Amino acid sequence: MKKLLNCFSQGRTWIISVPYIWLLLFFFIPFAIVLKISLSESAIAIPPYEDLISYADDVLNIKLNLGNFHFLLQDDLYFLAYLNSLKTAFFATVLCLLVGYPMAYFMARAEASVRNVLLMLVILPSWTSFLIRIYAWIGILKSNGLLNNFLMSIGLIHEPLEILNTNVAVYIGIVYAYLPFMILPLYANLLKMDLSLLEAASDLGCRPWKTFLKVTLPLSKAGIIAGSMLVFIPAVGEFVIPSLLGGANTLMIGKVLWQEFFNNRDWPVASAVAIVMLLLLLVPIALFNRYQAKEAANEAK
Amino acid sequence: MNVATSTATMADSAKRPEQTILQIQQVTKMFGDTKAVNDVSLEIRKGEIFALLGGSGCGKTTLLRMLAGFERPTAGRIILDGQDITALPPYERPINMMFQSYALFPHMSVEQNIAFGLKQDGMTRNQIGDRVAHMLKLVHMSKYARRKPHQLSGGQRQRVALARSLAKHPKLLLLDEPMGALDKKLRTQMQLEVVNIIESVGVTCVMVTHDQEEAMTMAGRLGIMDSGEICQVGSPTEVYEYPNSRLTAEFIGSVNIFEGVVNEQAEDAEELLITSSELECPLELSLNASVSAGMPVAVAVRPEKISVSFERPEQAANWVKGTVSDIAYLGGISTYHVEITGGRRIQCTVANVARSTQDRATWGDEVYLSWDTASGVVLTS
Ligand SMILES: Nc1ncnc2c1ncn2[C@@H]1O[C@H](COP(=O)(O)OP(=O)(O)OP(=O)(O)O)[C@@H](O)[C@H]1O
Ligand SMILES: [Mg+2]
Numbered sequence: 001m002k003k004l005l006n007c008f009s010q011g012r013t014w015i016i017s018v019p020y021i022w023l024l025l026f027f028f029i030p031f032a033i034v035l036k037i038s039l040s041e042s043a044i045a046i047p048p049y050e051d052l053i054s055y056a057d058d059v060l061n062i063k064l065n066l067g068n069f070h071f072l073l074q075d076d077l078y079f080l081a082y083l084n085s086l087k088t089a090f091f092a093t094v095l096c097l098l099v100g101y102p103m104a105y106f107m108a109r110a111e112a113s114v115r116n117v118l119l120m121l122v123i124l125p126s127w128t129s130f131l132i133r134i135y136a137w138i139g140i141l142k143s144n145g146l147l148n149n150f151l152m153s154i155g156l157i158h159e160p161l162e163i164l165n166t167n168v169a170v171y172i173g174i175v176y177a178y179l180p181f182m183i184l185p186l187y188a189n190l191l192k193m194d195l196s197l198l199e200a201a202s203d204l205g206c207r208p209w210k211t212f213l214k215v216t217l218p219l220s221k222a223g224i225i226a227g228s229m230l231v232f233i234p235a236v237g238e239f240v241i242p243s244l245l246g247g248a249n250t251l252m253i254g255k256v257l258w259q260e261f262f263n264n265r266d267w268p269v270a271s272a273v274a275i276v277m278l279l280l281l282l283v284p285i286a287l288f289n290r291y292q293a294k295e296a297a298n299e300a301k
Numbered sequence: 302m303n304v305a306t307s308t309a310t311m312a313d314s315a316k317r318p319e320q321t322i323l324q325i326q327q328v329t330k331m332f333g334d335t336k337a338v339n340d341v342s343l344e345i346r347k348g349e350i351f352a353l354l355g356g357s358g359c360g361k362t363t364l365l366r367m368l369a370g371f372e373r374p375t376a377g378r379i380i381l382d383g384q385d386i387t388a389l390p391p392y393e394r395p396i397n398m399m400f401q402s403y404a405l406f407p408h409m410s411v412e413q414n415i416a417f418g419l420k421q422d423g424m425t426r427n428q429i430g431d432r433v434a435h436m437l438k439l440v441h442m443s444k445y446a447r448r449k450p451h452q453l454s455g456g457q458r459q460r461v462a463l464a465r466s467l468a469k470h471p472k473l474l475l476l477d478e479p480m481g482a483l484d485k486k487l488r489t490q491m492q493l494e495v496v497n498i499i500e501s502v503g504v505t506c507v508m509v510t511h512d513q514e515e516a517m518t519m520a521g522r523l524g525i526m527d528s529g530e531i532c533q534v535g536s537p538t539e540v541y542e543y544p545n546s547r548l549t550a551e552f553i554g555s556v557n558i559f560e561g562v563v564n565e566q567a568e569d570a571e572e573l574l575i576t577s578s579e580l581e582c583p584l585e586l587s588l589n590a591s592v593s594a595g596m597p598v599a600v601a602v603r604p605e606k607i608s609v610s611f612e613r614p615e616q617a618a619n620w621v622k623g624t625v626s627d628i629a630y631l632g633g634i635s636t637y638h639v640e641i642t643g644g645r646r647i648q649c650t651v652a653n654v655a656r657s658t659q660d661r662a663t664w665g666d667e668v669y670l671s672w673d674t675a676s677g678v679v680l681t682s
Contacts, residue, residue: 199371200404202391204418205469214417218408298451 038271068272085253089235092174096182104186165247173241181230189223319346328377337363339529352516355526361509398475403462405450436464476508585618586677606676607649620671
């Protein structure tokens, strides 16, 4: 009997530990490797960096090279790239919210049969490759692309608009690609909202628009925060979209990282860039977690 | 042919004439093909508590929601205090509603919930503060002003919801199943308390319930609804003692119904004689409905109006012999189920006055059931 119980509790420990093992394997170990590379010195070798630990002539050498981080501070390219990434991600998130909120709202208020169709339409594009969809935007935005040809044919413009290879194209790309991540948590949140609260507000003399501001919006705060995090965090490190749609002067940290890694083959600096980016992202993630914990505590009361 | 008409003199109809505040005129509501409310006309008097009572799906909530403005009537008009409000949106009606689920705003404190409606009226901060404090005191919730709804018990939430719906001093207060979310014990306590609060404020109130006990405890007048129509309107006593149809008789309390045919009778007769195939003797009752000889009618007799005895009653009418087949002892009273010839069972309740059970009829006893002429009521539909 006791043996059985023991077996049981061991099984439980195993199940609980699965996510931790997952984190260890796919987050912590890679992170440690990147951290290690960021502290090493670059070398012309394969792989192109020196080991941290060497052993020669009975001397164990541990060499932690902080020069890569120092280097990031010296060249303001990196600082500007970080800043620009945060800025781009922030405005893209705001745009996603402005576009996504009304969509999520009308989806949640639509009739049940229509609702599922709309939900499918939101999810459907992500069934094709991300890369292909971004390439498709090149075809739409380029100077003799679909958009310009259409606008010229209806006579709205006479010269093609310069959109591709500008920041505008980057915003379009990011908003397009991450919109579902904004819509889905908002939709789930708005769907479970108690509609009698809106009736109560109306009953108490509140006009529809004010009801939205005073009741719907505050009650969907959790959905807004979740959606914004899901857009903001990956958008900061985004590199495919700025590479394909952005111009030469589109400075984003993901692109810089790529260039350091593949063009300059400077793995240690590239790793340092990645580590700093991760640390920057930890701030909003921690804030988000604290908010969620607070909400959960409120709910439990 | 002899037409007998009568006006039952009822205590309540002698009340002082009261001012009508709400008129519901031939209101109909269709949802697709279903008629949720069918041609309802009602007048609600100023300051009264009126209960709409009916079974599930009879259209009570729909009627209430039309008063609040959440549903637009398919036909008919609603007039509040002389103003036609049929087309007004909810936020322009001087009507407030307490929702069944209370619908308190979860992101606001008790205070903010009560102040919500007042803010829409553009009152000053001080006025709002005073009114909120007054409302909190009225419902005995001053201590909880800063709590959020999820930190309150069910009964406390109800008090807040009531305070919120009274805060704007509406002309009409609507209650949708006010006790629906409370457990049984709290329910009886809150029924009286809610009535006290409403009466102290003096607001006119229309409530919806499917619980007849609740309706009779809380309301001054009832409207019995069935499949979208109002079947009878009256005070609890009127509706209980003088049901006008089988439906109301059966919906409110228990009843024994005998089918029969009206006998020929003299012009000036004060009693009506009815022959029922179920009984050996005729039914005799005081006139309370317009009927004509030969007409098939139903007669309702409430269980507590029937007395049980071992001796054959002396009266010529209104009695029947049977055997006790079941007794439900409920403490203060017992309900007897007596089987009469023909297999039909009749219910009667007996107050357990004496402590000893010696003299009471018991299972298998042969007993006589009797009632007097004032007890039976003719049901015309
Ligand atoms: N929004 C709606 N759409 C379609 N049919 C509806 C709608 N609301 C109510 N009905 C129908 O109208 C009828 C009356 O409904 P209502 O909610 O008024 O009943 P009720 O008397 O309040 O019943 P209950 O005691 O169960 O709450 C029902 O047959 C119901 O199915
Ligand atoms: Mg209802």
